[in-house]
Amino acid sequence: MSRLERSFASDNFAGAHPKVLGALIEANSGHALAYGDDPISLEVYARIEDLFGAGTRTFFVFGGTGGNVAMLSSLAGPGDCVVCTEWSHIHVDETAAPERAGLKLLTRPSADGKLTPADIAAAAHWLGSQHHAQPRIVSITQPTELGTLYSPEEIGAVCEAAHRHGMLVHMDGARIANATAALGGIGSLRSFTTDAGIDALTFGGTKNGIVYGEAMVYFPQSGNPTIERGVRYAPWARKATTQLPSKARFVAAQFRALLEGDLWVELGGRANAGAAALFDAVRDIASLALTTPPAVNSLYPVVPDEAAEELRKTSFFWPWDPATQRVRWMTSWDTTPDDVEIFAGAVRTCME
Numbered sequence: 076m077s078r079l080e081r082s083f084a085s086d087n088f089a090g091a092h093p094k095v096l097g098a099l100i101e102a103n104s105g106h107a108l109a110y111g112d113d114p115i116s117l118e119v120y121a122r123i124e125d126l127f128g129a130g131t132r133t134f135f136v137f138g139g140t141g142g143n144v145a146m147l148s149s150l151a152g153p154g155d156c157v158v159c160t161e162w163s164h165i166h167v168d169e170t171a172a173p174e175r176a177g178l179k180l181l182t183r184p185s186a187d188g189k190l191t192p193a194d195i196a197a198a199a200h201w202l203g204s205q206h207h208a209q210p211r212i213v214s215i216t217q218p219t220e221l222g223t224l225y226s227p228e229e230i231g232a233v234c235e236a237a238h239r240h241g242m243l244v245h246m247d248g249a250r251i252a253n254a255t256a257a258l259g260g261i262g263s264l265r266s267f268t269t270d271a272g273i274d275a276l277t278f279g280g281t282k283n284g285i286v287y288g289e290a291m292v293y294f295p296q297s298g299n300p301t302i303e304r305g306v307r308y309a310p311w312a313r314k315a316t317t318q319l320p321s322k323a324r325f326v327a328a329q330f331r332a333l334l335e336g337d338l339w340v341e342l343g344g345r346a347n348a349g350a351a352a353l354f355d356a357v358r359d360i361a362s363l364a365l366t367t368p369p370a371v372n373s374l375y376p377v378v379p380d381e382a383a384e385e386l387r388k389t390s391f392f393w394p395w396d397p398a399t400q401r402v403r404w405m406t407s408w409d410t411t412p413d414d415v416e417i418f419a420g421a422v423r424t425c426m427e
């Protein structure tokens with residue numbers, strides 16, 4: 076079996092889009108103010124404000140974990156904790172960085188990676204007691220760590236429940252491009268973010284074709300006094316968590332390239348289309364237990380260890396739930412139809 080040049084392991088394995096690399100070179104001329112005050116950063120703050128509405132405030136960071144930790148730190152007061160699912164990246168995949176920053180996480184079980192208003196109600200039980208960490212922030216991931224998508228209505232219901240109890244809602248949008256593409260394109264973006272009541276967003280770029288960089292995006296237009304406090308603390312929370320890029324113009328330039336002509340949504344859609352094509356190519360192999368088409372760019376089939384070992388000769392991929400032998404296959408913005416065909420052929424050989 077020949078090894079694929081592009082893998083089905085993670086969208087983090089993919090390189091950067093040529094327009095992003097071009098933007099880096101273009102930004103590399105002359106000197107500019109550092110720490111986010113340069114002309115490219117100012118332009119991109121305005122573009123992101125256009126996307127989400129007047130009042131939106133953006134702060135660039137180096138990475139996704141850092142963006143989540145810096146943002147949640149800016150939102151949390153003393154004794155506050157963050158409600159999230161047991162699958163959430165902040166809980167499972169961030170090496171206790173949130174806890175190291177003093178953020179207690181209150182996890183909830185979830186079969187599909189989503190939080191519900193009932194989870195918020197359960198967490199709210201502890202509000203007001205000085206002996207318990209105060210659930211004042213809710214963090215959801217869109218799309219979730221299990222490849223599922225919240226509908227705008229589901230997010231609206233979570234936000235409504237959270238706001239009723241005075242909690243803020245943060246969205247981990249490491250793959251928000253995939254969600255936007257899947258939910259109907261650029262026109263759908265506000266329906267599951269600002270219009271649904273989201274207060275703060277970690278806006279992902281890395282998985283979507285940039286070299287490095289993400290953005291903390293605040294929505295003080297929600298009028299919630301606590302989010303205004305978060306915006307005020309953001310510069311210090313970012314620096315204190317080592318996420319302030321001095322040459323921020325290079326992060327901004329990459330985002331500018333992604334935002335130009337909605338390239339970011341197009342790339343998210345391409346990754347999603349790759350996963351849909353892979354699903355179609357292998358769905359008849361019953362033992363994979365792939366019953367529903369992927370919502371975004373990942374599939375979670377059952378692949379016994381021996382077959383997985385063989386299949387990894389074609390492309391590496393991660394185990395996901397060893398208890399059920401589920402693995403994760405993930406497509407990227409640059410996955411080609413040929414990649415899908417070759418990988419699907421290898422799946423067939425290994426599984427049949």
Ligand SMILES: Cc1ncc(COP(=O)(O)O)c(C=O)c1O
Binds near residue numbers: 139140141164
């Ligand atoms: C849901 C989610 N959030 C955040 C991140 C960002 O992580 P990193 O610190 O690797 O950029 C990832 C990356 O895998 C992710 O899947």
